Amino acid sequence: xxxxxxxxxxxxxILTPALVLAxxxxxxAPDFPTPAPVAYLTDLSTGAVLFSKxxxxxxxPASMAKMMTVYVVFDMLKKGxxxxxxxxxxxxxxxxxxxxxxxxxxxxxxxxxxxxxxxxLKGIVTLSGNDACVVIAEGISGTEAAFTDRxxxxxxxxxxxxxxxxxxxxxxxxGVTYVTARDLAKLAAATIQxxxxxxxxxxxxxxxxxxxxxxxxxxxxxxxxxxxxxRVAGADxxxxxxxxxxxxxxxxxxxxxxxxxxxxxxxxTSSNQRIEESVRFMDWGxxxxxxxxxxxxGKKVETADVQxxxxxxxxLVAPTDLAITLPSGxxxxxxxxxxxxxxxxxxIKAGQHIADLVVTSPGLPSQSVPLVxxxxxxxxxxxxxxxxxxxxxxxx
Numbered sequence: 221x222x223x224x225x226x227x228x229x230x231x232x233x234i235l236t237p238a239l240v241l242a243x244x245x246x247x248x249a250p251d252f253p254t255p256a257p258v259a260y261l262t263d264l265s266t267g268a269v270l271f272s273k274x275x276x277x278x279x280x281p282a283s284m285a286k287m288m289t290v291y292v293v294f295d296m297l298k299k300g301x302x303x304x305x306x307x308x309x310x311x312x313x314x315x316x317x318x319x320x321x322x323x324x325x326x327x328x329x330x331x332x333x334x335x336x337x338x339x340x341l342k343g344i345v346t347l348s349g350n351d352a353c354v355v356i357a358e359g360i361s362g363t364e365a366a367f368t369d370r371x372x373x374x375x376x377x378x379x380x381x382x383x384x385x386x387x388x389x390x391x392x393x394x395g396v397t398y399v400t401a402r403d404l405a406k407l408a409a410a411t412i413q414x415x416x417x418x419x420x421x422x423x424x425x426x427x428x429x430x431x432x433x434x435x436x437x438x439x440x441x442x443x444x445x446x447x448x449x450x451r452v453a454g455a456d457x458x459x460x461x462x463x464x465x466x467x468x469x470x471x472x473x474x475x476x477x478x479x480x481x482x483x484x485x486x487x488x489t490s491s492n493q494r495i496e497e498s499v500r501f502m503d504w505g506x507x508x509x510x511x512x513x514x515x516x517x518g519k520k521v522e523t524a525d526v527q528x529x530x531x532x533x534x535x536l537v538a539p540t541d542l543a544i545t546l547p548s549g550x551x552x553x554x555x556x557x558x559x560x561x562x563x564x565x566x567x568i569k570a571g572q573h574i575a576d577l578v579v580t581s582p583g584l585p586s587q588s589v590p591l592v593x594x595x596x597x598x599x600x601x602x603x604x605x606x607x608x609x610x611x612x613x614x615x616x
Contacts, residue, residue, distance in 0.1 A: 257487035260401035268545035282461030285390030304338040308359025318351035328431025346428040353389035401484040423457035447495040468494040529566030535594030
């Protein structure tokens with residue numbers, strides 16, 4: 221039986237002096253009073269959770285579930301399994317179910333028309349079209365139910381451990397579909413980080429025109445419901461949601477001065493309250509917290525042990541300028557340690573993420589930033605592996 225790798229903790233002594241700031245002390249995380257029953261805010265740049273209120277409560281996502289539909293489609297586009305100019309038909313049965321006031325938000329699709337994946341994505345993200353979600357789900361998987369299998373597979377892969385999807389559009393389904401604020405933030409982060417080009421293309425359109433009015437046949441233009449767009453600098457996504465059961469919710473993101481924040485709010489009582497609280501929450505995240513640089517790009521922080529490689533160790537370096545998030549004006553003493561599962565098995569590629577720098581301070585949640593391999597480490601040759609095996613037998 222093979223021994224499982226042990227988690228190895230190394231004191232990052234090379235960093236500790238640089239991380240002790242002037243006037244060290246204990247920093248308390250600032251509070252954010254809000255009427256929202258559920259609220260969560262994280263800084264993707266550092267991994268810091270800036271605010272959490274009932275973030276693990278299971279709740280209906282309403283249209284925020286559409287973020288997972290979009291993520292699945294983005295993934296398929298990235299893998300070449302779909303093309304933006306590929307078209308899907310609007311089945312009469314689908315149109316019948318998803319048109320009219322009782323069907324909620326709509327793209328105003330017409331029965332029998334063929335619509336491109338690109339336009340369906342715009343209808344989902346910008347217009348929150350319930351009809352667009354079902355058309356793309358049926359076009360990809362044959363049935364909406366089969367498509368939700370893809371959604372749940374993606375949720376599992378992304379570590380959304382407290383979420384399940386029973387529909388492609390978040391329509392109420394007696395509790396089959398549920399999420400948490402923490403999981404929605406993870407989904408938003410995955411969308412932004414895994415598909416940056418598609419995210420930029422689709423998630424910040426101010427409006428979209430599709431469909432014709434009855435009678436006059438005029439074009440129908442609908443505005444994006446994102447409450448941050450045009451109100452918070454750097455806002456560029458993501459998705460609102462509303463049903464009677466869920467109330468008014470929003471998962472949003474903005475970037476300012478290199479800091480990318482993701483917020484989730486749910487259970488608000490009106491569209492106006494959602495706008496006010498979302499803007500206030502995001503503004504607070506940027507004002508009440510600051511980035512503190514800790515390691516310059518390319519700086520070697522530590523070394524990690526290597527198993528069965530042509531070198532016994534590999535350097536751990538910062539892939540970019542690394543920073544952590546602190547309350548504005550605070551100068552607490554910080555402690556850092558390097559964490560990795562080791563020894564790390566060769567081969568290793570330069571730039572490969574193989575460790576994390578975990579920074580802690582009294583009164584604040586821990587933050588984790590990535591470290592990467594300084595150079596390639598190839599697998600050891602036959603004699604190197606034989607020697608390593610011999611040393612293992614004798615405890616060497």
